[in-house]
Amino acid sequence: MSVQFDPLETGTGIPYAGLSKLRAESPVSRTPNGIWFLARHDDVMQATQHVDCFQASFRDPGVVVPDEEQLISEIPEPRHGRVRKIVNSAIASHRLGPVAKFVDDLSNHLLDEITQRKQVELMNEFVMPIPNSVIAYLLGVPTRDFALWARWSDEVVEGDYARKNRTERGKGLGGGHPEFAGYVDAEIATRQDSDSPSDDFLTRLVQTEVDGHRLTNVELRTLVIFLLIAGNETTRNLIGNLLTRLAGAPEIFEMLQSDPNLIPLAIEESLRLDPPVAYLLRDCIQDIEIGGKTIRRGEKVAFGLASANRDESIFEQPDAFRLDRPNPRGHATFGGGPHVCPGSTLARLETRQAMEAFLARVHSFAIDPEHIADRVPVFWANGPATLPVTLNAS
Numbered sequence: 001m002s003v004q005f006d007p008l009e010t011g012t013g014i015p016y017a018g019l020s021k022l023r024a025e026s027p028v029s030r031t032p033n034g035i036w037f038l039a040r041h042d043d044v045m046q047a048t049q050h051v052d053c054f055q056a057s058f059r060d061p062g063v064v065v066p067d068e069e070q071l072i073s074e075i076p077e078p079r080h081g082r083v084r085k086i087v088n089s090a091i092a093s094h095r096l097g098p099v100a101k102f103v104d105d106l107s108n109h110l111l112d113e114i115t116q117r118k119q120v121e122l123m124n125e126f127v128m129p130i131p132n133s134v135i136a137y138l139l140g141v142p143t144r145d146f147a148l149w150a151r152w153s154d155e156v157v158e159g160d161y162a163r164k165n166r167t168e169r170g171k172g173l174g175g176g177h178p179e180f181a182g183y184v185d186a187e188i189a190t191r192q193d194s195d196s197p198s199d200d201f202l203t204r205l206v207q208t209e210v211d212g213h214r215l216t217n218v219e220l221r222t223l224v225i226f227l228l229i230a231g232n233e234t235t236r237n238l239i240g241n242l243l244t245r246l247a248g249a250p251e252i253f254e255m256l257q258s259d260p261n262l263i264p265l266a267i268e269e270s271l272r273l274d275p276p277v278a279y280l281l282r283d284c285i286q287d288i289e290i291g292g293k294t295i296r297r298g299e300k301v302a303f304g305l306a307s308a309n310r311d312e313s314i315f316e317q318p319d320a321f322r323l324d325r326p327n328p329r330g331h332a333t334f335g336g337g338p339h340v341c342p343g344s345t346l347a348r349l350e351t352r353q354a355m356e357a358f359l360a361r362v363h364s365f366a367i368d369p370e371h372i373a374d375r376v377p378v379f380w381a382n383g384p385a386t387l388p389v390t391l392n393a394s
């Protein structure tokens with residue numbers, strides 16, 4: 001049996017009924033485009049460990065990029081391990097202390113404004129500024145510019161860059177998005193020229209040595225832009241998906257209001273049921289057998305995170321939103337193996353603070369009955385584009 005839908009076309013929503021059938025009948029199969037699709041939790045999690053066989057790539061076949069422009073998720077070992085160490089140290093838990101207060105202040109500031117009104121578009125007016133400002137705050141770039149590079153990061157992920165390494169304007173990030181690249185290059189140059197370095201992430205990136213030498217300016221730019229995008233395009237979907245669930249389940253909203261200690265469990269359940277990244281794409285670089293099928297070098301593979309998260313063999317009642325799961329963090333949403341998301345603690349922290357503030361200030365809310373659910377126009381992402389609601393706050 002081949003997959004009856006195209007996993008690259010998730011704009012209309014994730015076809016969960018079809019995925020369930022696949023897990024039961026054909027867990028390793030081909031999409032109509034010839035891409036292998038892994039549907040089961042065990043296969044997905046095992047495959048993330050095999051970096052010798054699978055290399056991350058959203059690029060179309062034949063599109064090769066210079067090493068300097070490889071995204072961190074694409075960099076092969078051992079270079080990846082060394083770049084990864086710098087990223088880990090920059091967003092390690094002990095560096096996140098001030099983030100909770102930052103998000104709390106920002107969320108309350110946004111709520112001060114929106115709770116004056118009944119009609120609010122939550123994605124733009126509450127959700128989107130939070131992850132954007134946090135990643136700017138950590139990197140050390142001016143948080144006041146968040147709307148600017150939120151737009152740029154949307155333009156990069158919604159355009160052809162990820163698949164072709166170019167846009168209609170030019171090749172690579174520098175050519176494809178000169179404004180974004182120029183902004184980041186200027187921030188890097190400021191730190192290279194500075195006699196009194198500050199303690200932000202960007203300064204540490206500029207000063208740390210990898211492979212016995214410092215990252216080049218193009219490597220730095222690529223990494224910083226990846227971080228801005230990774231911190232922004234995913235956590236926004238998490239907060240938006242959780243708010244959507246809660247709008248449709250007032251009894252859970254009230255439960256969280258009376259016991260905010262349940263918020264982390266609601267976050268995990270949202271991550272599992274509505275993963276912000278629906279699947280990962282890989283190039284097979286060495287033949288491997290999975291689930292009795294041989295995947296050959298040169299073929300493309302999609303790791304079905306959204307499917308793995310509803311695997312009946314791992315999660316009882318997989319389609320239900322439950323706060324009493326024995327394995328709340330057992331989902332595949334942050335990937336696995338050497339490329340597992342280093343931002344998961346940060347994403348959970350931001351979402352918790354934002355939700356605590358929202359639950360404290362908003363008595364109830366409902367999505368406008370006329371609203372037709374719209375999705376972000378990014379082929380691998382899963383989250384609402386807009387969320388027009390009626391708020392009841394005093």
Ligand code: HEM
Nearest residue numbers: 056072073230231234235238276333334335339341343347
């Ligand atoms: C809910 C929010 C998030 C989700 C669902 C998410 C998901 C993921 C997934 C699935 C991967 C693995 C990619 C792969 O194997 O190809 C990944 C990698 C990555 N994420 Fe996240 N992410 C989130 C938030 C963040 C944040 C806030 C940051 C922050 C700064 C971040 C930074 C990264 C980086 C740098 C990588 C590449 C790691 C590597 O290749 O070694 N992510 N993320």
